[in-house]
Amino acid sequence: MRLGLNLGYSGSSIDNALPLVQHADEVGIDSVWAAEAYGSDAVTVLSYIAAKTENIKLGSAILQMPGRTPANTAMTAMTLDALSHGRMLLGLGLSGPQVVEGWHGVPYGKPLTRTREYVEIVRTIIKREEALEFKGEEYQIPYVGEGATGLGKPLKSILHPVRNEIPIYLASIGPKNIQLTAEIADGWLPIFYSPEREDIFNENLDAGFSEVGRDGSDFDIAPTCYVAMGDDVAACRDMLRPMFALYIGGMGAKGKNFYYNLACRYGFEEAATQIQDLYLEGKKGEATALVPDALVDECALVGPMDRIVDRLDAWKESRVGTLILGTMQPEVLEPLVNAL
Known part of the structure; x- marks a missing residue:
């Protein structure tokens, strides 16, 4: 198992x-990851890091x-890969309807269809074997x-890529999206992954592998696991509770919050429902207080080193790569590198 570092929405x-x-x-951390939502973008941050x-x-x-x-996206990935001498890892996702339609101003559309077509087009451009032609439901080129x-x-791209x-x-959470990820991607970026509950995902992953004749050995499961190190375990949990409450309660409308659905699949439906209701009412503090200790302990690393x-x-024994x-x-970084 390798270790990465997630900077989140670092921006300025x-x-x-x-x-x-x-x-x-x-110290030997394998990868660093930058995020974007509706503020800072990830590309600029990665470009800066590449130079440093x-x-x-x-x-x-x-x-x-x-x-x-x-x-x-293909142009950006090829350029960053060239500038960094082959260090680019291209993580993609749809985001949710609130951001897609409320920020980017485009229809959410058919997520599975859009993802499949998008990845195929990006791969075609990077391979640079032929001029780009594509006729699909979401994209016609x-x-x-x-x-x-x-x-x-x-x-055909005038940039000859460092790698073809x-x-x-x-990034996917729903069962059908996870299956598609296993079918067409090189890796998966889940959030709130529990190594004890990965059987929830295995059926969908294995179905995707089977669809294209893969055994999964070339597939990298790469969850983000939040870390809060300190002597007081309860205080460390409290450092992370607001982030859990934000995603479960506020990252999407009722009926369209994928993180809420995941917490329910983990068995925390009662707490998740209360968190969502309070969060959407603006009672963020009360919602945060209801994030279960067990959920934080399963999906994060908290407490003394x-x-x-x-x-x-538990993570080393899981399917996580x-x-x-x-x-x-x-x-926390060097001790964890040494522990592996």
Whole structure:
């Protein structure tokens, strides 16, 4: 199992995070990941990190597919890969309807269809074996629909990529999306992953592998696991509860919150429902207080370093290939690298 580092929505605070990233590079952390929602973008952050590091891989967790055409994403990935001498890991995701329609101003559409077509187009461009032509439900290239001039023609990238294949990771939570991820991607970026409950996902992953004749050995499960190290376990849990409450309670409308659904699948339906109701009423403090200790302990690493290292055993015995640490504490990185 490898270790990664998740910077989250770092944006203008990247100067504060840079020493952490450089320390991670020095002690042997395999990858660093930058996120985006509706503020800072991930590409600029990764570009800056690429110039300031030597070996650490550069992952997007995630680039929002509705915010970029597939061709634009492929261009970005190839350019970052070239500038970093082959260190790019391309993490993609749809985001949710609130962001897709409320921020990017495009229809949410058919998520499975859009994802499948998007990944195929990106791979085709990066392979650079032929000019790009694609006729699908969501994407038609060259475009010939309403408003088209009729002058579009198939093109091939003028940039010769460093690699003809850049690993593509997908962020997915729902059963059908997870199955599609196992079918078409090189890796999976789950959040709130519990190594004790991975059987919840195995059926969908294995169905996706079977669909295309894979055995899964070449597939990287790379969850983000948040870390809070300190002597007081309860205080460490409290540091992470607001983030759990934000996702379970506020990341999506009722009926369209994938993180709420996941907490329910884990068996925390009563707590998740109360958290969501309170959060959507604006009672964020009350919602945060109801995040179960057991959920934090399963999906995060909290407490003294000895406790965290002991807990690492469950992750090592799981199907996880890259454990991405969500932390701003540089002192936790080297002990965890050594524990592996």
